[in-house]
């Protein structure tokens with residue numbers, strides 16, 4: 320093993336945990352484009368947003384000026400149950416790859432829900448409770464968001480109604496049972512419980528569902544009950560705000576040991592974990608203090624950044640939510656039924672979209688079988704069994720480390736390892752049996768979906 324003073328796992332002290340979320344938008348010279356009302360096409364007002372989301376969350380969504388927003392004590396107390404999360408130096412992987420690169424990963428899978436999503440779920444449940452609501456509705460793709468939210472809701476004694484993308488509902492029965500154990504009700508989407516669900520089933524009988532479609536069902540259900548609100552696990556700027564704890568802790572831990580990263584990598588579904596990881600580092604770049612390379616890794620089957628268009632689009636298939644300017648494949652895009660459910664979203668965070676458009680973030684696509692090969696390699700070498708979503712970042716980090724080997728550069732690579740793969744064993748089974756395939760959409764498929772973008 321390499322000689323080094325840096326421990327294998329860096330844990331921060333409780334007192335080093337962030338007391339404020341960092342709102343990257345405050346430091347962006349060009350702000351993300353405003354959300355638009357889907358009917359009037361005018362920028363949404365706080366009042367309109369409050370009809371869908373909790374008031375405090377709606378305010379955070381529109382807040383582009385406060386760089387630091389205090390994390391309420393109740394949320395910090397909950398964070399203490401599983402944070403700070405470890406920042407791990409992947410010594411064994413470095414050794415195996417024979418690379419001069421230093422590789423670190425921030426592991427967010429150390430809580431029962433198994434991913435970073437709990438960081439925002441607990442904040443959203445807190446604000447719903449504070450507002451006196453009875454419960455919340457939501458969608459879940461792979462199941463991580465629903466699991467995180469059901470945990471958060473049970474902590475604050477809120478009702479939790481989850482619409483789960485049908486292919487995940489069938490592939491991941493154990494996720495469903497975790498949610499039910501925490502008291503949530505779980506419905507496969509599209510369902511016959513909502514108007515939009517019925518409509519989609521009529522147009523696409525036999526569909527395995529999509530995140531956009533499940534969002535529509537959850538929004539419709541919340542809008543029919545005045546003491547319920549809809550909550551969302553990614554894409555929205557307020558979710559990226561909550562996820563900034565990932566980046567803030569990473570930065571504090573690295574600074575403690577005098578380490579400066581060169582490359583920061585994360586997988587991108589709706590973009591919240593990546594936005595949270597990069598936030599404080601990107602802030603330094605935007606303020607002209609430092610320079611880093613940022614890489615967003617997405618599945619070849621759902622390539623929003625690399626093959627999508629930067630345009631206003633609906634964030635849900637049912638076209639009820641505000642329009643967001645983002646890299647999108649079109650709200651009607653039905654991604655292939657791959658095993659990284661958390662990355663099957665047609666759009667992308669408007670914050671990351673603006674930064675990508677300015678050339679501050681690079682995009683990279685990887686295929687499903689490459690991702691699982693990297694996941695397996697990582698599990699065998701580092702011992703940790705990653706979520707398929709997280710393995711997208713692993714694959715990109717390994718690629719960069721191999722490049723360093725070729726050039727002899729001693730770069731420091733940091734990547735976000737967003738979750739554990741324990742609930743994805745069906746996918747691993749497919750890979751181990753050699754029956755996993757790759758799907759790359761044709762230009763025609765993407766263009767056809769993009770042709771339906773709102774004008």
Ligand SMILES: *Cc1c(COP(=O)(O)O)cnc(C)c1O
Nearest residue numbers: 553588589590591592661708738
């Ligand atoms: C949901 C999820 C993702 C992707 O979501 P983002 O909003 O892009 O962060 C990545 N990894 C895991 C484990 C997830 O559950």
